[in-house]
Amino acid sequence: MSAPPAPSKSCYNSHCTELRPDRPRKGWRLRTGEFAELCDRCASLYEEGRFCETFHSKASGWRDCESCGKTASPAWPASLFFHASSPDRLKDHPVKLNQLAGSGPVPWRQAPSLFNSCIPRPELHPRSPYEVDGSINTDRLLPRERYAPLDFSERLMNGSVKQGPIEKYENGHAALRTEEHQSCFMNNPQHSVSLKEEPSTPQFGLATSYALTNETNGHLGVAGPQFRPAPPPTLAKHFYGNMLHEINSPVENQIRNGRPRGDVRGKNQLLPRYWPRITDQELQQISGDSNSVITPLFEKMLSASDAGKVGRLVLPKKCAEAYFPPISQPEGLPLKVQDAKGSEWTFQFRFWPNNNSRMYVLEGVTPCIQSMQLQAGDIVTFSRLEPEGKLIMGFRKASAALPSDQENEAGKTVNGVPGQVGEAADPSSWSKVDKSGYVAKDAPGAKISLSRKRKNSTLGLKNKRLRIDSEDLIELKLTWEEAQGLLRPPPDHAPSIVVIEGFEFEEYEDAPVLGKPTIFATDNGGEKIQWVQCEDCLKWRKVPVDSPLPSKWTCAENKWDPERSSCSAAQELTSEELEDLLRSSNSAASKKLKAPKEETAEALEGLDTLANLAILGEEGDGTQTSSSQATTKHPRHRPGCSCIVCIQPPSGKGPKHKQTCTCNVCLTVKRRFKTLMMRREKRQSEKEAEGSGKKQQDQVMPMPDKSLEEDLSQSNSSPSLRKVTGHEGSDEDLNKMKTSDSPFRGQIDLNIQPEREDEMSPGSDSGSGTLIKPLDDATEGYLVQGFPPSDENRNPSGDNATGSGHQEAKVPPPSANG
DNA sequence: TACCCGCATGGTT
DNA sequence: TAACCATGCGGGT
Incomplete structure (x- = not known):
């Protein structure tokens, strides 16, 4: 499908009939090392990322690309929408999401075959925004990256993953483009969908209905069930620019929003904080054994208000407009949502006029939130179950939440164990978080589990804004003791011990290394070693004492012991030894911060x-409590701030x-x-x-x-x-x-x-x-x-x-x- | 008095 | 700077 070089005077894009100007604009680099010379239009489109950016080893230049779905022809099909997602059609593309994600290197990837050679409009492109040419890049991403959607942005930045067009998923028009090709949107702008405002839909249903009823404000989110949502690629300016370009067109506005609102600009992509970070495992959990496909839509960290008694969950506007049925009246409509346990809840999806805009809320969420034992700071995820079109509400507890990019790209959790949807409510599952043994939940001050302690958290209306950024979450979750354990002196630096109030702190002359918590020990030969736990298999591996380890460490990185550089390798420690090790570790860590009683x-x-x-919850034994109480932060305080204001809940709260x-x-x-x-x-x-x-x-x-x-x-x-x-x-x-x-x-x-x-x-x-x-x-x-x-x-x-x-x-x- | 509802305000992005 | 959104607040029940 590669395009042969065009005649000298023609645009290099063989699909283009334009003559390139005397001073043609440069496109992509050709194999010859030169650049494709393009007409203005194609150059613009190229610059906007309309064309395939994925390197295809067997093709060159511009073409209709099945892999990435981009096209040689700078045109869009009139119908970008998911045609009635009939089961039959789905059968043709049995791409159960988790299967798909599990089979490919990129979590958000969709099956290329789904898109044929259609010409997706970038913004409504059904494809994932993160793409790698499967022909050459399938092994570029480590398998475990599939479970770390967080890493996308980084990968984007690194260039290892290309970012595809945005918006489409927001739009939900993650349409399976199966029928129509080559309808040039540009040439036929009138092909765009109807612009009229769709009356409220009584019941949230399958996306197709929206698509077909042309409610195009993205409420077509149900479409494209096979795909995981495309986290809006705000990081890729190239595409962002592209998106902006498109969004700024009136037609696009309407397409995207389904209502003729002029306020839709380039910010239509979801903010990263709302990108669904649901893992395949979570998806699997939701979908169970059924053949249903889960489409993660978005997630939101619960604010104090959301989790409070008011029972209103403020929905990010973009998310609401993208994934929920369109509503034209403030009263909105009832929305049935199924939780991870299968219980069905009915919320009122509505909005309030607000500053010439709308503020979307889900009302009546309190029972559901209570049922999930969610607190402020926890994350609710919204997904869609296909083909039923059912909305699924999952959650991640704060202590197990994957930090959002915007909040913390450093790591996933305190100890790297991601929470599972529906898991947090199960206390037994919480021990998982502590499996590392490092953060023993019964260790003094190690109660990182927010959930139980926060049952009485004071998140009432009177509280001032509670913002819990991920960093803050870490702050909340980590005791000093734990934090100390996480910090390692920089290489070649010995920490000096600072004693404050009888508590010893390691002080580093240089920036400390935030590393994987390990357990230092001495092996049989008297040599100092450290034990580190694999993030994946949770086995403990022995590594040299001076080995700086990343916060996320897996067996594969065990270069010191090739025999145990795989998760399949048995653990060197017996369970008893491990127990001793953990016990000693915890006790040592505890001692570290435990003040001499008399002195204290x-x-x-x-x-x-x-x-x-x-005002924090008093521990019966007077031992250190965690700071997991909800606190009121100074708005200007920054993550990591440990000032008294930030680490304590509002007055009068708690014992x-x-x-x-x-x-x-x-x-x-x-x-x-x-x-x-x-x-x-x-x-x-x-x-x-x-x-x-x-x-x-x-x-x-x-x-x-x-x-x-x-x-x-x-x-x-x-x-x-x-x-x-x-x-x-x-x-x-x-x-x-x-x-x-x-x-x-x-x-x-x-x-x-x-x-x-x-x-x-x-x-x-x-x-x-x-x-x-x-x-x-x-x-x-x-x-x-x-x-x-x-x-x-x-x-x-x-x-x-x-x-x-x-x-x-x-x-x-x-x-x-x- | 408590709660609900809807809007307004203002901090944050 | 505008939009977003968390939360405050007042009126109604």
């Missing part, structure tokens, strides 16, 4: 207030903490307090050394041996605060706290942002008398008042954490700040 007790003696403040509690909140409060003091001392020392303005500084910067309460009250609180302080926590207590700092002076607060050191240092603004910057304010207030920052305290910008909080705590706002 002493340090905490004055922390009644702290104990009373804390109070014990004095000896070592949860993250308490630890952070203590640590920040300590840091504050250290900084003050340091600053003071420096100033003393400078020997200038000492007297004045003494007023501003209390001497280290002054009482803390004096510090605090002097820093930014009114005298009344002092009274409160005296009541809630004695001076003596506070002094004790401070005294407990002494062994750690000069240590580093892991959360300090060096660039903000000055800003946050109490003495940095001595001139104004505003001594303490927000975070410290919050910390101090927290410590002194015995109140957790309330919602109101949580200044989104984090720049006045004490203000209203103090007021709420019956303490006048800090005069120094205001």
Whole structure:
């Protein structure tokens, strides 16, 4: 199908009758090394990616490509839609999705044969956007990549996977183009489907109905049951540009949206966060043994509102318009959705007018969400079961969720075990997450499972926005202990141990390596080794102690032991040995962060207030709790932020903490307090050394041996605060706290942002008398008042954490700040 | 008073 | 900067 070179004056595209201009535009590189010379139109189209980009070893240039579905002819068929997906037709293409995905190297690939040599319109192209020429690339992707749709973007970037046209899946018109060919859309724009707005469909049905009834707003999503949805390739600018080009045409707008709305622009592709990341395994789980085919549509991480009592699940607009039946009235229509267990739910799919736009919601989802035991941060997935056309709602629990690209491309889960649809509800399945043994769920502070702990999570209406990015999820899921375990010193760097409040932290001079958690041990020969667990088979393999390992490690990467470089190889460890190993590992890890009891007790003696403040779930034994409680984040906070605001739930939520509690909140409060003091001392020392303005500084910067309460009250609180302080926590207590700092002076607060050191240092603004910057304010207030920052305290910008909080705590706002 | 409903607001992308 | 969307909020029941 390769196109022979055109006559010199003709466009290289043999399908094109245009003459190329005197100054032809360049197309693809020819075998000769030169470039195809194209007419303007074809060049434009080429640049827009309309033509096959896949390298076909046996063909050159421009052609109708069965493999990628692109065409030599810059035209589109009039009918892009899935003709009544009759079972017969489906039989002709028995491409059960999981089979398909399992048989090819690319998860989203569809069977090329499905598309014949039709000329798909790129935007409505039924093909997956990620394509690899099967003729040459079938082995380019490792099998396991099939289960890592996340990697697509990366692969795209790497160029190992080509991105096909977008939108089509959004449109659901992932049509099987079987009949019509060569109808040139460009030549016959009127071929486009009807533009009229389709009345609401009473019941969500098979896509074809939409297609055939021309509701083209993408509500044809049911079509193309054989295919997994095409994650919108926003990463591929080339195609994106292409898409934009098309979308910007009025016709396209209508085709895509099914309603003559002019606001459809280039953002019609789903945001990456909504790309379905459902794995084949999950699909298999949903489809079971039936012959049904699952078409993943999109997924969404539940917000607090979604998971709250309101029972409204906000649907991403694009997703709603692409995959759900069109609705013209705000009342919408009832939508039957089947969950992974097979239960059928009926939601009201509707929208609210919003800023000249629409806000789509599913109403009445509470029972379903509760049934799935979903919480904010968990992910619901929407798929379509074909040929029934049934909507399927799956889910992934947050702790097992594949982070979305936009959220975290670093890894899949804490330990790389992806959640399974429908699995999370089964507590037994949760142990899977812990199979690595690294994150033992019964280890102190290792309760990464959000689900059970979050049953009482405070996701009510009063909560401010809860955004849980994947990074945040990790933050929530990981205890410090776990995080420490994940961090490895950079090569050739030995970590130094920082002791903070009796807790040892490894500190790295260079950026630490986020690596696979391993278990270090000594083999029989006394040689230090480490054990690492294969992500795929979960077997433990022995590797050299100094081997940096990726966070996702499989047996195949066991280059040190070829005999065990395959998952089929037996595990070297006996189950007993493994058990011992894991036990010792966990206990060692636990010890690492476990404070010496006496010391902690002493340090905490004055922390009644702290104990009373804390709001995270109290562990009966006072051991470390996870931060899995939903927290209200500063909108400006970034993933990884561990400030007190971000790691604790809103005020008044959850039981109070014990004095000896070592949860993250308490630890952070203590640590920040300590840091504050250290900084003050340091600053003071420096100033003393400078020997200038000492007297004045003494007023501003209390001497280290002054009482803390004096510090605090002097820093930014009114005298009344002092009274409160005296009541809630004695001076003596506070002094004790401070005294407990002494062994750690000069240590580093892991959360300090060096660039903000000055800003946050109490003495940095001595001139104004505003001594303490927000975070410290919050910390101090927290410590002194015995109140957790309330919602109101949580200044989104984090720049006045004490203000209203103090007021709420019956303490006048800090005069120094205001 | 609690809940529902619908819209408005404003932060985020 | 506009669109999106999470959530707040007021009115109604």
